[in-house]
Structure formats: C-alpha cells, structure tokens
Amino acid sequence: MKLVVVSGASRGLGLGFASQLLRRAPQSTIVAASRSGTSDGLERLMSEYPGRILPVACDVTEQASTRALTEQLKADLGGAKVDLLLNVAGKLHGGQSSAAAETLPSEYMPERSLGSIDATAMQSVFATNALGPPVLRAAFRTLSGAVRHARRVGAIVANLSARVGSIGDNRHLNSAGPYQEKRDQAALNMATVNMAIELRRRDVYAVSLHPGTADTGLSVPFQKNVRPEKLFTVEYSTASMLDVLDGLSPSDSGAFFDYAGARVEY
Ligand SMILES: NC(=O)c1ccc[n+]([C@@H]2O[C@H](COP(=O)([O-])OP(=O)(O)OC[C@H]3O[C@@H](n4cnc5c(N)ncnc54)[C@H](OP(=O)(O)O)[C@@H]3O)[C@@H](O)[C@H]2O)c1
Known part of the structure; x- marks a missing residue:
C-alpha cells in the first residue's frame, strides 16, 4: 500500500x-486533512473510490491536532508508513474558507504596504503557510522514513510554496507585492531546506513546489x-507537480521546482 497524506x-x-x-496510484490510500474535515468534493471522491480516502479534521497550526491525526492513523491504518506528505494547506485572504476555525476576517486581503500591516492577520497566515508544514511533518516523525517504493527516492515531503517567495528572483522583489505571501513562502522554503538536510539520512526527501497560478478560491481575487x-x-x-515528484532523484532533495520541473532559485 502507498500511503499519502495531503493537508488542505x-x-x-x-x-x-x-x-x-487516486487515479494514478491505484494501490494508494489518501489521508485528506483540513480543518473542515470534509467537503462536497471529498465526498464525491469517497463515493467514486470507496475505502481509499480517509477524510480527517486537522488544523496544521495546532500541534495537538496534528498529533491527534497521527494517533488516529496509527489506530486506523496499523502504523503504516507515509510515502508522500503533501503540505498544501495555505491562506492568502479572508474569503477562502468557511471553516468554523477560521480566524481571519472575511474582508482581509494581503497587505501590499507597510502602512496596512495587520499583526493579528499576519500571525494567522504565517502560522498556516510557514509553520504548518514543519508542524505536520514533525507529527509524522515516527511514521515515515525508510520507505522504499517504485521511485528512485524514498518518502517525500512536498511543500506547496510560490515563486514570489524567491529572494533571489528580483523580478518579484522589484514589485511591491503581498508582504505576507513573499515572507511566508521564503520562510517555508528555508524549512524545506532544513527538512531535506535533517531527513536525508532517513531516506526522506523534501522539496518546495511552485504550482503556477491555479484556478482556486485562493487565487480568485488576483486572477484579473x-x-x-x-x-x-x-x-x-496538480498533474504537473506529481510528474515533477515522480521524476525526483536523491540529489534533488532540498530544491525548489516549478510545475514544469524547472528549478526556482531560493
Ligand atoms: N492557487 C494558486 O494559484 C497558488 C499559487 C501559489 C501557491 N499556492 C499554494 O498552494 C497551496 C494551496 O492553495 P489553494 O489554491 O489550493 O488554496 P484553497 O483552494 O483556498 O485551499 C486551501 C486549503 O487549505 C486548508 N486549510 C487552510 N488552513 C488550514 C489549517 N490551518 N489546517 C488545515 N487545513 C487548512 C483549507 O481547508 P479548511 O478551510 O477546511 O481548513 C483548504 O482545503 C497554498 O499553500 C498556496 O500558498 C497556490
């Protein structure tokens, strides 16, 4: 069995x-985590692929919640090892989520100048975007690693980042843009590098991924x-990013890739 955990x-x-x-890896079981726990979309997948998707309520910013998730998986899946952890949960603006746990005001938009910075909102989005991935990964400390499967590398942690978080890419630094997205993704990228260094010995590889601009609730206000x-x-x-993960070799661990498989500088 191949076990995949997807946050968000x-x-x-x-x-x-x-x-x-579910389509590409017929033997896989998907643990689908979000604060809401489920959604119409997940329920459709559950009826299409019975028994292969386990929806769970988990807030990646709460360590007790991520630990409870791993305890639940130990009980439900008998301590199966995680092959792929996709850290996808993320926040950009207040209109994204109707989860009861959402603390961002619905009118919140990413601050584009120092004058409009809102410290409470900054903490909320930073906790999700930059702290959530290492917190979730830490909860799986005893569950993953040393897992071999039909790929050239061992288990993978993939962190959904964004090109705007690249400090080296001046095209983005020269435009005054959302402080929080640039800051959070740069911090997340450093967490990816650190995970890669720490986990390589255990045959676990970490990468950051840039998805391009995808048509989701997160991007709606910026699509024009x-x-x-x-x-x-x-x-x-998502298909493009999975192709990138399928093509990884151990020397790619710690790198930042876009959806087309090109390296993005940090
Ligand atoms: N879409 C793009 O164009 C784009 C571009 C660059 C980067 N990204 C990155 O891609 C990732 C996914 O974005 P998306 O476009 O798929 O956003 P989305 O459609 O708004 O989905 C966000 C997901 O994160 C979950 N979530 C939010 N806070 C959470 C928390 N504390 N704990 C657990 N789950 C949480 C949400 O569910 P609940 O509300 O139920 O918790 C939802 O499932 C983000 O990290 C984003 O930065 C996206």
Whole structure:
C-alpha cells in the first residue's frame, strides 16, 4: 500500500492532488486533512473510490491536532508508513474558507504596504503557510522514513510554496507585492531546506513546489492580472507537480521546482 497524506485537501490544489493520486496510484490510500474535515468534493471522491480516502479534521497550526491525526492513523491504518506528505494547506485572504476555525476576517486581503500591516492577520497566515508544514511533518516523525517504493527516492515531503517567495528572483522583489505571501513562502522554503538536510539520512526527501497560478478560491481575487493561458486548471497544475515528484532523484532533495520541473532559485 502507498500511503499519502495531503493537508488542505478539502478543496483547491489539495483536493486536486487527492483526485489525481487516486487515479494514478491505484494501490494508494489518501489521508485528506483540513480543518473542515470534509467537503462536497471529498465526498464525491469517497463515493467514486470507496475505502481509499480517509477524510480527517486537522488544523496544521495546532500541534495537538496534528498529533491527534497521527494517533488516529496509527489506530486506523496499523502504523503504516507515509510515502508522500503533501503540505498544501495555505491562506492568502479572508474569503477562502468557511471553516468554523477560521480566524481571519472575511474582508482581509494581503497587505501590499507597510502602512496596512495587520499583526493579528499576519500571525494567522504565517502560522498556516510557514509553520504548518514543519508542524505536520514533525507529527509524522515516527511514521515515515525508510520507505522504499517504485521511485528512485524514498518518502517525500512536498511543500506547496510560490515563486514570489524567491529572494533571489528580483523580478518579484522589484514589485511591491503581498508582504505576507513573499515572507511566508521564503520562510517555508528555508524549512524545506532544513527538512531535506535533517531527513536525508532517513531516506526522506523534501522539496518546495511552485504550482503556477491555479484556478482556486485562493487565487480568485488576483486572477484579473493573469493572462488566460497562465491561469491553470487544478487538474493541470496538480498533474504537473506529481510528474515533477515522480521524476525526483536523491540529489534533488532540498530544491525548489516549478510545475514544469524547472528549478526556482531560493
Ligand atoms: N492557487 C494558486 O494559484 C497558488 C499559487 C501559489 C501557491 N499556492 C499554494 O498552494 C497551496 C494551496 O492553495 P489553494 O489554491 O489550493 O488554496 P484553497 O483552494 O483556498 O485551499 C486551501 C486549503 O487549505 C486548508 N486549510 C487552510 N488552513 C488550514 C489549517 N490551518 N489546517 C488545515 N487545513 C487548512 C483549507 O481547508 P479548511 O478551510 O477546511 O481548513 C483548504 O482545503 C497554498 O499553500 C498556496 O500558498 C497556490
């Protein structure tokens, strides 16, 4: 059995990853985590692929919640090892989620200047985007590693980042853009590098991924500035990123890739 954990799986790219993996990896079981626990989209997948998807309520910013998730998996799946952890949960604006646990005001938009910074909102989005992935990965400390499967590398942790978080890419630094997205993704990228260094000995590899601009609730308020051919469907973006993961070799661990498999500088 191949065990995949996807955070942020109730909709958007997380749901897209779950859907793709159910088709591409017929032996896989998908643990689909989000604060809502389930969604119409997940329920459709559950009826299409009975027994292969386990929806769970988990807040990646709460360590007690991520630990409870791993305890539940130990009980339900008998301590199976995780082959792939996709850290997809993320926040950009207040209109994204109707989860009861959402603390961002619905009118919140990413701050584009120092004058509009809101410290409470910044903490909420930073906790999700930059702290959530290492917190979730830490909960799986005893569950993954040393897992061999039909790929050239061992278990993989893939962190959904964004090109705007690249400090080396001046095209993005020169434009005044959302402080929080640039800051959170740069911090997440450093977490990816650190995970790669720490986990390589255990045959666990970590990468950051840039999905392009995909048509999800997260990107809706920003789509008017995107050329139509650059606004990807969830299917295209997630299938492309899975192709990138399938092609990884051990020396790629710690790197940042875009949806087309090109390296993005940090
Ligand atoms: N879409 C794009 O164009 C784009 C571009 C660049 C990068 N990304 C990155 O891709 C990732 C996914 O974005 P998306 O477009 O799929 O967003 P989305 O459609 O809004 O989905 C976000 C997902 O994250 C979950 N979530 C939010 N906070 C959570 C928390 N604390 N704990 C657990 N789950 C949580 C949401 O479910 P609940 O609300 O039920 O918790 C939902 O399932 C993000 O990290 C984003 O930064 C996306």
